[in-house]
Amino acid sequence: MAQHTRAPQIALGQMNPAVGDFAQNLDTIIDLARRARVNRAELLALPYGALTGYPLGDLPHNAGFVRATQNAIRALAQRLESEDLADLPVLLAHDGPATNRGDSGQVSEHIFLVHAGEATQILPSDQVPSVECGGLHVGILTQTALTPRFISGSDLDLFLVLGAVPFETSGPQLTAEALAEAAQIAGAPLAFVNLVGGQDELVFAGGSAVIDAQGKLLSRAPLFAEHLLLAKVDATGDVSPEEPEIAQIYRALTLGLADYVAKNGFTSVVLGLSGGIDSALVAVIAADALGGSQVHGIGMPSPYSSQHSRDDAADLARRIGANYEEVAIGGVMEAFTTAMEMPGVAGENLQARIRGVLLMAASNVSGHLVLAPGNKSELAVGYSTIYGDAVGGYGPLKDVYKTGVWALARWRNTEAVDRGEVPPIPESSITKPPSAELRPDQVDQDSLPEYHILDPLLREHIENRAGRAELISAGFDAKTVDWVLRAVQISEWKRRQYPIGPKVTARSFDANRRVPITSRWRDSEDNDV
């Protein structure tokens, strides 16, 4: 890296905190401060929520949480002092109690400068608040304040953005473009430090970056990993290469699962392995996140399960080094139907629900987290059995359409081949027609439109909020549109009870969509009064 004398070296501490784990988050910050100092950085900027975790929901309304946050900030100032790091300015921010009006249900952004043994809150103001650093005036912002009106017309030398931007498809590129535009509007270099890691239904992507006043990318940290980015604001530095989008999605899913497991105190997972593509991909993601030995697959064949599916399930477990056992459910099915008659769909759901009971029992006995294999296409149209295949604490594919499941599976297998490894997913799990195998010779397309039609339709409807008229204008068949829109509406109650899963699209069910369960609204021809 070229050495300049005028502009200061800054350090962006792209870190992965845990919500409410003040002791561990503080240790991470101290470690970053040590490394920043060794590398002669003149300030350390931390992402939004570095000390508290993010997002916090209502926690900032809890008096105990607020006291613990204040104590942790004081402890940070003391630790920096006792480690001889007190002259390194550290900038951090997080949600705190509303600064304006008591308990209004709102939270406020609290920004702090910790320096020389003191923690000073940087209060909101009409102008961008700033600190002096190496002779430069450095403006301190959160991403919500990064509006053209707020940042233009200032005479600051550098803008530091303390960010917490969750991953979504194309999100890192969009963030980079937005930052470049902001730097040009501000007429000054801009340094953006992002959170990384999974927190409930969000996966923070990292990708912290420094951009010059002309909007040119100078330095960029990797995605999906903790990293201390050391950079000058007037010189090109390290730029981590970009991975293709499908690799980013896979890494987001893997990090999301790994962090959900670790941060909730689990070490292992259990899931039903049907031989189908959804459970296969979830198992491979889990093996990549936790190691195959921490993954427990259970095959639960019914009289309708095909031998090839049973073979595929066992084959998959072997390939990824997962534990595998089979528990046949025929006897339990018989006991249930002896107790109560269950014709038709009741009988189909019964098989899925028996499997759900067995998975939860395995979890109760061994402490494994249960993973739900459902994908976004199935959940959108309600093609899953609530309390059956929908049981679990976390659903890794909840925001991945079925065609995306196949694409990820193929990509992961190709990656393995490129590395000279055995492809983890049996080819027949990818190529065979998808089936829930709840009755003889059943396939998904008995009940659903072909996925190559269903998925683009759902994407337009959910991500782009296209209604019936827009979908038909876009060329979708009216009958298919009507079936899908109705199916999406009437399955809202099931989605509400589904486990959380990582957001990877622009509009996930967990993070970005809110519709009533009780609704007579049908976007159909005859809705006009």
Added chain:
Amino acid sequence: MAQHTRAPQIALGQMNPAVGDFAQNLDTIIDLARRARVNRAELLALPYGALTGYPLGDLPHNAGFVRATQNAIRALAQRLESEDLADLPVLLAHDGPATNRGDSGQVSEHIFLVHAGEATQILPSDQVPSVECGGLHVGILTQTALTPRFISGSDLDLFLVLGAVPFETSGPQLTAEALAEAAQIAGAPLAFVNLVGGQDELVFAGGSAVIDAQGKLLSRAPLFAEHLLLAKVDATGDVSPEEPEIAQIYRALTLGLADYVAKNGFTSVVLGLSGGIDSALVAVIAADALGGSQVHGIGMPSPYSSQHSRDDAADLARRIGANYEEVAIGGVMEAFTTAMEMPGVAGENLQARIRGVLLMAASNVSGHLVLAPGNKSELAVGYSTIYGDAVGGYGPLKDVYKTGVWALARWRNTEAVDRGEVPPIPESSITKPPSAELRPDQVDQDSLPEYHILDPLLREHIENRAGRAELISAGFDAKTVDWVLRAVQISEWKRRQYPIGPKVTARSFDANRRVPITSRWRDSEDNDV
């Protein structure tokens, strides 16, 4: 009612719309307009969401929904004209697309005056917008705009508030006080028209009212029923009497369930009857909401179920005229434990989960809505079996503490006796020690603090956001506090998957509380770093 010549007669149309059912909501409005005209009212004010339902979530971002709303407003103007009601000004409001900036995830309040065949949108402004009516200047507001700063210093003759205030304990009294204060600040009479009816996790209470400029209540509509309140703003009118709080809560639960059932196209419900107080109260509420013949109770005894519990369940069903059958689960338990070993808590959960499977099968076969009997105390500390007793589409007691369940049961029985009817709930269901009966001689207090301690503690923690320090200062035992706070935190993942239920407290899990699932925050002695 005294007749005055100067002040106009106004009509407040307290109505119960269904979300997205424009045709039916429009019919209701036309009917109210006819009755308002017959009674010589000079304007008709409707509650917030009268035409669209409320709340709508993201629906106002859907282009089709926006078009249907616009068409419905036009249709309203035409219907009023064709029925010779065009000269009756009708005021209504609802959520629509953001008026400021495109699809920002926000919605805006849209207010309309429909008059003389035209629908005119009343745009937001720095001052209270007004219409002229019977020579008076009438200001039109929603409840969110009812702030002292906005309403003071105007020279309007009357304020009309188009409201949508959900029920909560003491809520109607608090609303009445706030309206009286607002009228005094405004220095003018104030008419408030409220929604009524259940919509997902909310029950709108009605209680529309007219208050004079001195804050005195002139007229009030009943709670929990549709009503056209005809009133003058300078004369005392009809004032519906207030019921005691416990009666209000019972009516909120009954209306919430009745509307969830009807608006989602169900006609009947099914639930497990254990002989315990929770399922007994839910069955009675359901019988009051739908009629006993629409209630299907299933007793599902295990080898651990006591004979007195089985008798109580059958007795309850007889008293309320519900359908009742018994399905013994011993055989299914045996089939499961033959397939997989299930010691300890896995075996206890198994019984609850078998019952869940049977209830869902009964629902699949007969189309009944499954009701979950869990109360707020159990859900708060995770004392329920996910996918077991937690299955269902709606949980009537989700926001009622256990001590509240007993109080409601006693109140309902006393009411029956006062009316000369058979008390619906067997006395022993109320008086016996609460037990999940998942192992021999088990009672709740083996695992939980006594409910008369647990419930006040939970109320302080959840409703008033008291943390550990505040709870101990208030006199709660430190060990109990630590146990409860930990139990509340680690069961968040289960609450997220629980069916929705009606809000009756100031802070329900569904409507008013948002905490992370993944959280290492423990409000304990040693949380400081």
